[in-house]
């Protein structure tokens with residue numbers, strides 16, 4: 361037996377990936393993060409399937425910003441509850457929410473395609489936005505927003 365087992369903190373099955381260590385489309389739909397995440401190893405449990413119980417009260421399971429593509433130092437800061445990092449994450453989520461609303465609005469009211477909406481965005485919105493995106497990324501993203509809207513309406 362391993363003596364270090366005595367010192368293991370009490371942990372629980374990861375509520376984000378349900379212990380699979382990987383966040384798939386089912387998890388993404390369950391947590392309503394369709395336009396915000398893609399399937400990837402779970403950042404909430406660091407792809408271990410288990411999390412310390414105290415994490416649940418510190419970081420929301422659907423915290424959009426906490427994804428595996430962040431540098432490890434940033435992931436640590438989120439999990440420690442670092443205010444500045446969490447604020448930055450909130451800004452990022454607001455930015456993405458705005459982008460989604462913008463794309464949905466122009467799709468639904470004017471039936472524009474992804475490229476036209478991207479052009480409008482770059483012309484009128486990009487300058488005041490807190491984060492920069494390339495036209496290519498934008499078109500791809502808006503296409504995703506439109507697809508999801510279409511499937512929700514059908």
Ligand SMILES: [Zn+2]
Nearest residue numbers: 374377402405
């Ligand atoms: Zn997990």
